[in-house]
Amino acid sequence: MSSTPGMPAPVSGALGYTIKLAQHALRLQVDDAIRPLGITAPQFAVLVAVDLDPGISNAALARAAFVTPQSMQGIVANLERDGLLRRNADPLHGRILRSELTRSGRSVLGKAHAAVAEIEARMTNSLKRVEIEQLSLLLQRCIDNLLRP
Template sequence: MQKSKQEIREAEAKEISVSMKRLVTGYRSLLEAAIESEGLTLAQLRMLNALQEQPETSAADLARTCYITPQSMQAVVTRAEREGWITRSPSPTNRRVLTASLTAKGRKVYERGMELWSEIARQTWDGAKLSELRTLNELLGAAVDRLQPRLDALHGKSASKRKTA
C-alpha cells in the first residue's frame, strides 16, 4: 500500500526532528567540552552573551533570556561576579533590583567563549554551500517563528526573539 503525502511528510518531519536532536546534542557536547577547558559553563556563556547584547540586565531577566530558573541564574551571576566577569549595581528605575553588566575581564571571557563556539560552527558546516546554509536558516527561522507564540506563553514574552549562545 502506498503512503499518502501526509504520511510521507510526517515521516520526513520526524526524521528531521531526530537529526536536529542529534545535531544539537553533539554540538552542545563539543561546545561544553571546549569551554570547560576555559573554566566556563554553557549557562555562564549564555549569560555573558545576554549581557553583551543587553547590558544592565537583572538576574530575573537573564534567567528568562537564557531559559534557566531564577535560582540557577542567581548561582551563575554570583560566580560571575566573584570571578570579576560582571559588576552589579542598583537599577536606575528600581533601586531594589540589581542589574549586571560585563567588565573588561568578562568581555574577554565572552570573546574567548564565542571564538570556541564559532570554531565548532565552522567545523559543523564546513563543506556546505552558502545557498544550502541560507535555505536551512530560512527553514529553521520559519519553524522557530511558528513555535514562538507557544514559547512566549511558556517562558514569558521578554525572552521572545532573543539570540543566545
C-alpha cells in the first residue's frame, strides 16, 4: 500500500457506502453458513420462493427476486441439475414451466433456513426491538426516495 494502509473507505461518511458494507457482511456470513449445504445465497432465496409458491414460473421467480428472467434461469437450471428442484410443463399454459421442490430440496431448505435465521438473529442481538424498527423504517424511506422521483 502507499499512503493510508488501514483506510479502506473511498467515500467515508457516505451512507451508501455503509449500506453496501452491511449487505456485504451479511452476504459473507450467509454464504459461509450455507456453503456446507451445497447451495448459494441466491439459490436459497429461490428455494424459499418455490416453497412458498409451488408451481411458480421462472418469470414470476425473477420478479420476486428483482432479477431478470435470464438470471433466474441460470439459478433454476443449477438447482434442477443438482436435484433440488423439478420443472414440469403447465397443463393450462403451453409455455410455463412449473417449478417444485424435490424431497432433497425440502431437506436442504430446512437446514438452510435454520442457519440463516441464526445469522439474522446475531446481526440484531445488541439492538432493542425499537431500534430494529427504526432501522427498518429509515431504510425503507431511503428505498422509497431512490425509486420515486
